[in-house]
Amino acid sequence: MRGGYALSVRPLLPARCLRALGLTACWLAVTGLTGLNAARALTPADTRAAAALVAAYPAFLQGVTDRDLLWRDGTRMALARAPAGTYTQRLDAPGLLDQLDARYPACSPLSAPAFLADPGRTRFTALFQKMYGGTAAAVRAHLRPVDWLGQTVLVTDVNGAASSLRAVAAEVARHPEWRTYAVPSAGTFLWRTVAGTPRRSVHSYGAAIDLHTAHAAYWAWDGYREGERGVRWRNAFPVGLVQTFERHGWIWGGRWYHYDTMHFEYRPELTRACHS
Ligand SMILES: [Zn+2]
Structure with missing residues (x-):
């Protein structure tokens, strides 16, 4: 553009x-x-x-x-x-x-987000497509294998996302108590829109990872409509696991009013508070 x-x-x-x-x-x-x-x-x-x-x-x-x-x-x-x-x-x-406008509370304690507080969920598509690729084939050309605690997943090497996820994996591996939440990953790259919307998912860019679905909570699976009041946040993922991702530039879908607790995406512009 x-x-x-x-x-x-x-x-x-x-x-x-x-x-x-x-x-x-x-x-x-x-x-x-x-x-x-x-x-x-x-x-x-x-x-x-x-x-x-x-x-x-x-x-x-x-x-x-x-x-x-x-x-x-x-x-x-x-x-x-x-x-x-x-x-x-x-x-x-x-x-x-x-x-x-996003004010992402990186490395802070976990708590239920305020009504419609979804920091990082508003994405200007042209920005992401220009960096990561505007088609599945263009994105695929940058995907690299990452050893995610014994499971090979594909993540983009653009902006250092793949090496960043390797660093996350090395830290998570030192916490056997987190393993049940982390593996198997439910997926990384998939050229798709966010379910039920025209919005392109960050999974399309190979810059997102979903962890184990058995522990996941997702607002839509809980029967809520987008934007409605009274969404009741719930989460099973440990704060240490979440903050490990955040220290390496990955934001967590559990910090959204429209929670998606197995979802992490590489958004280093939003995680600087971890290092201040
Ligand atoms: Zn996801």
């Missing part, structure tokens, strides 16, 4: 809008055209999150401006938000800034 959604239409703004409609109506028209809203300035929190993203993926990302994420190959992605919509609509088609 070249340029940003909002950037590409900015020249439409002045003439037609200021003349007849007034700026507000005009801006609504433009955001309707682009689907994303880059109108407001970045907050300090936005800037910090963008910097963390750049630091986490140095092979691809170079920096940020007040409007764009800059890639080393010259690509610019707009730091924009999806227009106001429901929780589900925003998850289905977020802007990059919506992804950067």
Whole structure:
């Protein structure tokens, strides 16, 4: 993807809008055209999150401006938000800034997340596809075997994910009491969408691992609908196992209101608190 959604239409703004409609109506028209809203300035929190993203993926990302994420190959992605919509609509088609809103409590104690707190679950697809691959074949070219406590699993070597999982495995192997939760893994790479949604799963990029399903809790299996109130969190996975993943850059689906406790994905931009 070249340029940003909002950037590409900015020249439409002045003439037609200021003349007849007034700026507000005009801006609504433009955001309707682009689907994303880059109108407001970045907050300090936005800037910090963008910097963390750049630091986490140095092979691809170079920096940020007040409007764009800059890639080393010259690509610019707009730091924009999806227009106001429901929780589900925003998850289905977020802007990059919506992804950067995540406040993931890395290496903190485990507890039930607040209503709709799903840090890391909002993913700007273009970012991931540009790094890991936009097709199954493109992703597959980067998959490497990882010895997961005696089971061979395939994980992408992009961004160092495979070697990171090997480091997790070495630590988990020193805790025999965790083995029952860790193996067999229920899967790593699979080019698929998140069940029941148009969203591409991080399993598609070979940058996620599901642990033993026998211990898993998943909101949808428990009969909840996405976005409903009263989802009751439950979890069997040990905090030490979770934090071992987090120290190596993997976030856990058990920290989501929409819990998915066997799921870990490589998101080093969200786990820096483990090292501060
Ligand atoms: Zn998963």
